[in-house]
Amino acid sequence: MHTIWKGSISFGLVNIPIKLHTATEDKDIKLRTLHKQCHSPIKYEKVCPVCDVEVKPEEIVKAYEYTKGKYVVLEDEELEKLKKENEDRAVEIVDFVKMEQIDPIYFDRTYFMSPSEGGVKAYSLLRKALEETAKVGLARIVIRSKEQMAVIRVFENTLLMETIHYPDEVRKASDVPNVPAESDLSEKELETAMLLIDQLTSEFEPEKYTDEYRTALMELIESKQNGQETVTAASAKETPSNVTDLMAALQASIDKTKPQQKTGEKKKRVLTKMKKEA
Template identity: 80%
Template sequence: MHTMWKGSISFGLVNIPIKLHTATEDKDVKLRTLHKECHSPIKYEKKCTVCDVEVKNEDIVKAFEYTKGKFVVLEDDDLEKLKKENEDKAVEIMDFVMMEQIDPIYYDRTYYMSPGDGGGKAYSLLRKALEDSGKVGLAKIIIRSKEQLAVIRVYEKTLVMETIHYPDEVRKAEDVPNVPAEDKVTKKEIDTAILLIDQLTTEFEPEKYTDEYRTALLELIESKRTGKEIVTPTEKEPVANVTDLMAALQASIDKTKPKKPAAKKKRAATKAKKEA
């Protein structure tokens, strides 16, 4: 597994050398853009909006636009020095909190943490302490030139670091338009909705959920590549246009209600009896 960051984390005076490994991967099917006429890849040029000439990489600088059309130019040396000063610091766990106190809206990316040379025992100590306390650690880390707030927790005997958003990066829920101020539903509607939820409740088995669009897209690509006939999938059952909320809930319950096998068993028992 590729190491994308090396350093150390500490809590109190305990220091643990660690390596970070990306825990998830994007499996989106990447499509190229081609010239329709000859099917050659399209080349995108970097051009100056004023000089109208192509610009080479060595002639490009980074800048911050502090107001429309006004920029502060930042030299690569300044950025590299700033990055180096912060990356060399050990990642310190600042606080420990209960995981339930962190809403999932804050989570960003997940990284596996493996112990560096000589860090196995300290790694095990932190893992066991987090498991027994039921808490997670909060730390700060510089990843790809950005300081990130991170949660350190245990996942299947492995320490993981999850970068999380700062509070000012999470938009306010009260700014979402057209959200009802209060619940104008009846007790019967609530009870029926809870019954439907109970019928659809199951154990979380991530393996049973698949990316159907990606599968269909790959099948389409393979069909075109090999010249096979593309089979159009059977049309899905049309969604019923039920406008009454209570009727929709009841129809959903009837549709998801487990089928009783009693009648089938009774017929099988009667048939066996006759044959005997």
């Protein structure tokens, strides 16, 4: 499993060297966009709207727009230094809380944690302590230049880290439009709804849930592929260079003048012969 981050976790005087591994993967089917006429992949170019030219990667800089049309430019070296200074810090567990106190809306991404060299015992200690207390650790970590809060918990005998949003990153439920207030419901309606929920209640078994759309899309793609309903991108036309055009023009000029030279030389020889005979 690929390691995306190396560092250490600390709580109190205990320090655990660890590695992070992505716990989930995106299995969305990626579709390309083609030109309908020739089935060639569409290119997306970065163009400056003022200079009207394509911008190369080395000509692009990062900036923060502090007001409309006004920017603070940040150099790559400055960002890299800041990133390095923060990522080198240990992940510090600042609090321990009950898992049920954290609403799922806060959760972002999930990572597996494995112990680095010399960290096996401390890793086992934290895992066992979390299991025995039925609590999770709240920690700070910097991943991909962003400082985040994270929950450290146990999942199938493995320590797992889930990054969570800060409170100001979660929008207020009160801002959602058209949410009805308390409405008059009859006792019968409520009892019927609760009965339906009871009938559909079961144990959570993630294996029985599948992405039906992705499965159907893959079956459609395979069906078209097996039925030879495929297309091939047209070859890009080569644009002749100026040098090629110049050489072609010169050669055409030479070829065009050759007959004229031969006719002129023949006429000159006839005139010379006539003079001699005279």
